[in-house]
Amino acid sequence: MDQPIGVFDSGVGGLTVLRELARTLSGERFIYLGDTARVPYGTKSRETITRYSIEIANYLIVRHDIKMLVVACNTASSLALPALRKIYKIPVVGMVDPCVRRVASLPKRDTIGVIGTAGTIRSGAYEQALRASLPAARISCRPCPLFVSLAEEGWVEKPVTRSVIAEYLAPFLEDPPDALILGCTHYPVLKNPIREFLGDGTFLVDSGEEAARVVDTLVSESGMKREGGEPEARFLVTDDPEHFAGVGKAFFGRELARVESVTL
Numbered sequence: 001m002d003q004p005i006g007v008f009d010s011g012v013g014g015l016t017v018l019r020e021l022a023r024t025l026s027g028e029r030f031i032y033l034g035d036t037a038r039v040p041y042g043t044k045s046r047e048t049i050t051r052y053s054i055e056i057a058n059y060l061i062v063r064h065d066i067k068m069l070v071v072a073c074n075t076a077s078s079l080a081l082p083a084l085r086k087i088y089k090i091p092v093v094g095m096v097d098p099c100v101r102r103v104a105s106l107p108k109r110d111t112i113g114v115i116g117t118a119g120t121i122r123s124g125a126y127e128q129a130l131r132a133s134l135p136a137a138r139i140s141c142r143p144c145p146l147f148v149s150l151a152e153e154g155w156v157e158k159p160v161t162r163s164v165i166a167e168y169l170a171p172f173l174e175d176p177p178d179a180l181i182l183g184c185t186h187y188p189v190l191k192n193p194i195r196e197f198l199g200d201g202t203f204l205v206d207s208g209e210e211a212a213r214v215v216d217t218l219v220s221e222s223g224m225k226r227e228g229g230e231p232e233a234r235f236l237v238t239d240d241p242e243h244f245a246g247v248g249k250a251f252f253g254r255e256l257a258r259v260e261s262v263t264l
């Protein structure tokens with residue numbers, strides 16, 4: 001099937017998911033939409049996030065005839081996924097279930113940490129899914145809102161970043177988790193300093209990597225896989241394409257092709 005896979009986020013963070021999707025499904029076409037006019041999502045209500053998500057899904061399905069929707073935003077995945085799956089017939093993949101599935105497959109999963117935006121942590125989506133899958137595990141969830149700004153500034157190796165990581169994650173050192181879910185798509189940019197702080201005993205679960213595994217399986221098993229085509233990614237934003245292109249390079253891992261501004 002030559003139809004593209006639609007991917008959306010509130011801004012640039014979902015580019016870490018698109019990066020993993022493009023690596024894993026190298027023959028697919030992707031359309032990425034960053035809702036930069038209404039970022040951030042993490043401070044908004046469930047009703048607002050659901051409305052935004054439906055508007056974006058309608059745009060991608062009607063205008064671009066996508067065959068699958070990847071909600072590359074942990075906040076939208078936590079709050080809007082049930083509504084999206086109820087409304088649309090195409091497969092809808094979020095960030096929560098792939099991460100929980102990965103944790104459940106690990107040989108050590110007695111203690112599990114989750115970090116994310118205030119909205120993601122407040123939703124309880126990760127904690128509920130983890131408790132359903134691993135009822136005996138000890139689960140600790142912490143919001144780390146400043147990680148988003150640090151990632152967008154590109155301050156991966158700055159002393160201030162290490163100080164903020166230490167401030168947010170210090171409680172985990174008292175009972176080091178076997179696995180830590182990076183429950184925000186910005187956080188993989190900070191994976192190395194997070195790993196250095198927690199040590200090699202904690203397995204870091206990257207939602208982009210895990211979502212890519214799920215999408216690869218879905219397109220292969222459902223007959224939707226694009227055969228023989230060249231990989232392609234198209235970038236759409238609802239505001240400020242120049243800023244998106246400049247910041248997005250660090251998230252996507254390379255220069256972005258032309259970024260287009262659209263109105264939903």
